Amino acid sequence: MRALPRGVIRFLRYNLIGALGLCVKFGVLISLSEIAHLNYLWATALAVEAAVLHNFTWHIRWTWRDRSAGLSLREVLKRLLRYHLANGAVGMVVNLSMMRLLVGKAELHYLPSIFIATATAGMVNFLLAEFFVFLVPKPRVC
Numbered sequence: 001m002r003a004l005p006r007g008v009i010r011f012l013r014y015n016l017i018g019a020l021g022l023c024v025k026f027g028v029l030i031s032l033s034e035i036a037h038l039n040y041l042w043a044t045a046l047a048v049e050a051a052v053l054h055n056f057t058w059h060i061r062w063t064w065r066d067r068s069a070g071l072s073l074r075e076v077l078k079r080l081l082r083y084h085l086a087n088g089a090v091g092m093v094v095n096l097s098m099m100r101l102l103v104g105k106a107e108l109h110y111l112p113s114i115f116i117a118t119a120t121a122g123m124v125n126f127l128l129a130e131f132f133v134f135l136v137p138k139p140r141v142c
Helices: 006-035 040-063 073-105 110-133
Strands: none
Touching: 006 040, 006 110, 040 073, 040 110, 073 110
């Protein structure tokens, strides 16, 4: 794996974390929809948020760890805010829009619909993370 360019390795890690986040999202969505009988849109919103927090944690600790070492709590929280504004907002808008379209209008089941919605947002979210959220930290000026 070391022979691969850093960007390729990062993209593979991003997708692995995304796959794990998809499991988190599915688990929360199924639990809230099937067990708690929550409306599919509310369940989707909560499932997306759970996946966003899961993915951010792993991305900062593994996918972009080379850009995250030694960050202060304040800097981590700034990144979390940017992650929510970029990846979270895009993920939420795309997921809710696609779910409304696919489940509400096309009457597809929510499970294949959430997979389609997640795939749709995936590439945009990687680019936002790479070029907006997980930037190389600026050197500290004393």
